[in-house]
Amino acid sequence: MKTTGVRLTFLGGVNEVGGNNVLLEDFEYDVKIFLDFGINIKKFNDIFEKFEEPSSIKELIKLGLLPKAEDLSVKNLYLNYKTSKDKKFQEPSTNIDGILVSHPHKDHFYGLSFTNRTIPIYTGVFTKKIISAYYKSSRHSICNNYDGLDWRLFRTGDVLDIKGLEIVPVHVDHSIPAAYGFIIKTSKGIVVYSGDFRMHGPLSNMTQDFLLEIKKNLSNTPSKDLSDQDLEKDKTDRIKLLICEGTHINRGTIESEEFVEQNLEQLFVDNPFDFFLVKYDRLNLDRFRTFSFIAKKYGWKFIITEKDAYFYYVMNKDEIYASMKDPNIIDDDHIIILSWGNVKYRWQEKIRQKMYSEHKGYRFITQRDIKDLQKGFFFCITSLQKDIIEKINQNLKGAFISSSIDPYTEEYLDNNRTLNHYFRKHGIPSYKIHASGHAMPHHLINFINSVNPEYLVPIHTEHPLFFRDYFDNSEINVIIPNKNETIDLS
């Protein structure tokens, strides 16, 4: 018997933060796509030590970190790793029509290393750029292998067409640039996938654009001009299903990037410190901008590593959004780059060449120069660089500012508590100044009420039941699938 309708299988990200992986099958269009192909990073880091790698795709499947394709109606989902080593990708054909990647956080894309190279990967132009920068600046391994992927890039405003199935990607604001939500016009109604988003970031208008685009498809939204009226027939009364992120549905802090800036400025009132060690997610460009702005304003230096510099240089390059050019690695002379020995990697060579060709080579310092640093600098560190304080002139007094990503999400490898403890023993007090990449409870609730879907599936949350309790007695039906469970739309 021919299966009809639309089926969603939740392979990751349900009842957990991250590792989003949803198989959407539209049997009318004969389409099978994945919404994100992430790996649960917290679980991954619990199992594997830093720099430790799984031995095979099989191992990851066994551990539940990658979906078990045999249980699905999916053919040849994974890369044949043995044959791919010689870079000849003669992959057997698959029945997967695409993977949509919402944004470049590992818990949404990290599974791509393992997929069959004939599967088209749909993602934003800049999203791919960040994934590539990440790839190029890390060691090639089974988990970091993006060779030969078939990228299909989009920007907001584009409409994807996969065998007649229309998908509208729209930018949203998140703690990383190039995050998208998707409006998928299935044969059984519109399915919206939010990806990760927030309303309190500097680009919150992007999330509003997503909401407006969703509403444009509803028949109770009047068309602005006459030419739009032929589109009326395509409109629907309600969004069929919303897959919505819910990281912070149960608990919120009133916060914003502006607060981060204001709080940081508070530290400069009667500031007894000569330097600040700071820790935040490298890819959080908003945070880098805030810290760098304050450093510049007070005439302080801002020290980053070569790898950071390479990343930001890639982000600055040929970018259309002004915000992605600020801070500017080449032009911002208060940014100092800590170099690491002789050139070992291609990315290292690239950033050095670029800086020297722009006559900015004087902005490099080496490990040996750290002891000569004078009062007035931010030093951007990871937990692996905590011993940097032993290299700083002992007469200088500093403080540590933790401005990290949210626990359990994305690349939460570093243990802040260990760091605070370590610094305390060195007479360095710790501060926490942060704003999250995820929407606060009231913003999530307002977003869901505005979309007003027939069905709501919370994802990327440890508190899915909260949604059921909250929307109980409303016209929104909350469905909470277990991992590997399906939902059929008819």
Ligand SMILES: [Zn+2]
């Ligand atoms: Zn994210």
